Amino acid sequence: MHSRTDAPVVVVTGASGGVGRATVRAFARRGYAVALLARGGGGLDAAAEEVERAGATALPLTVDVADYEAVDQAAGKVEETLGPISVWVNDAFTSVFAPFIDIGPDEYRRVTEVTYLGYVHGTRAALKRMRHRDRGVIVQVGSALAYRGIPLQSAYCGAKHAIQGFTESLRCELLHEGSEVRVTMVQLPAVNTPQFTWVLSRLRRQAQPVPPIYQPEVAARAIVYAAEHPRRREYWVGGNTVATLIANAVAPGVLDRYLGRTGFSSQQTDQPHDPDQPVNLWAPVDAAPGTDAGAHGDFDQSSHRRSPQLWASQHHGTVAAAAGGAALAALAGILRR
Template sequence: MRRNRQDVRVAVVTGASAGVGRATVRLLAEQGIAIALLARGRAGLDAAAEEVRAAGSRPLPIEVDVADYEQVAAAGKRIEAELGPIDLWVNDAFSSVFATFQETRPEEFRRATEVTYLGCVHGTRVALDHMTPRNHGTIVQVGSALAYRGIPLQSAYCGAKHAIVGFTEAVRCELLHEGSKVRVTMVHMPALNTPQFDWLVSRLPRHAQPVPPIYEPIVAARAIVAAAKRPERRAYWVGMPTVLTILGNRVVPGLLDRYLARTGYSSQQTGPPIAGDRPGNLWRPLDGPGGHDYGARGDFSDRSHGRSPQAWLSRHRLVATAGLVCAGLGVLAWRRH
């Protein structure tokens, strides 16, 4: 039986061992989808694989550094051989440095760019190598509000996320030109309560934190799964802060420059002063063999939102539009009487 593009039997998630990738894996597993888990950390991969099995689905954990194209390509071949044709590929893996640009060493900036940007490029290339001959499949790029609005102390991450947007737009145009049924969409995220604030390289004087308001990873995961089902949309914006950030930067970018210069340092730090140059996962995973499983959630659950009304409305635009029309008709009827 011919499958349409929404049917997913085999999915690939990069950055699957923790954070948004881990939360996405859990949701996909609940749908009975076989999942290839790509990440560097063995402890996180093993724990994620066990969660997939517990949900009644089949995992294939593979240790992969997405910055290395050959490793990603080899993983793609193994996935097709062991799980079957890839229907969905989610590019979520990233790494970065919390520091000013001048405090970020050139080799660190390059490495963060290779993992975050080129990791997405490599994943997209391998996914297309398998999907285009079948003329079937969906690629979801995990973006950010920071893909449109850079903020201080995250120059490497912001630059990489900006690059992913331009790259994805170019690829989408090429697929449209070819008349391909392979779809590529993006999901742009707000600040999220993930373990990245515990394991990224940081030279901040205090503990790094997401800029409030903060959302739980499950909010991001729901949006990614929804995008996989409706990939004809170019992009999804998750959370009202993402909407306001992207639209605000279109209208008053200079004002945001000054606002972030004043507030961007303090809003990304919390707690008392701590020692500088703490270990990070830029060069090697902190959840390696025998290491700690960081899971999906970070340290900010007491301040995080588990739902986003804006994200729900974005995924259900027809329902929202119908509700607005009915409300408008109700107001008109009331005014007539």
């Protein structure tokens, strides 16, 4: 039985693998008590062991975030067991790699229920407890795809766009109330996670992240930083995320045509897709002991461990001051000439 703790309490959904797995380790190293929510018991248990090895308290809870009642009950269990929730991180998702016309209505609904409504449910469960205390932070783990849709991921892109709109609406409502509860987003680039070997795919070749690819620890550092500095409305991770969002704002039609030409091949390796690959759309693939997938996918050799752009996003004041100083120096040089 876990006892209540004086440490700040964080809840992370999708905690058994990928970005969520790296994130619970990062919070544990910062001294948080960590509640881990996911469907797969095997992955959850392994993640909880890593949290405890880092010297933190772990509370693994098997939950499908598509079920609001289950999420709300889990939130109650966290507060009863560990104490008031300080931070809630929404990260759980599922997806389908296929052209839109090849994704069934039931599959589309399931992706939406997990990837979009899962965030809505987690946010509601967190706010239900944070709002009356007038404190707490909710971190939405987003993506460059929250702004820019790409081919072969229409269900996922639609869900990420929905999260973006939902979060903006909620943020405005909290500002109207004068609430001290903060909501921020972290927009991620392509990340080397196990999703490419367990997401439902109807592609001819093996799915891959669109390069450049980053390790999940880069994303985890950004999420922890956002949780501890939540007054920024969002953080962008990876230079490619910035380039994509700027290009989409300036010339979306050009980007449509570019992605129409390159978006299919860039999301597939040269290897054929394994038709027997496990699929996590309807049930977890890491439920049984020994089926833990960890945080990393199959692309360690081609993944970046750092993001200079993340530093710039975290220190935008310093960057702006440096840029302003450079501009003034250049102007002074021109005037002297």
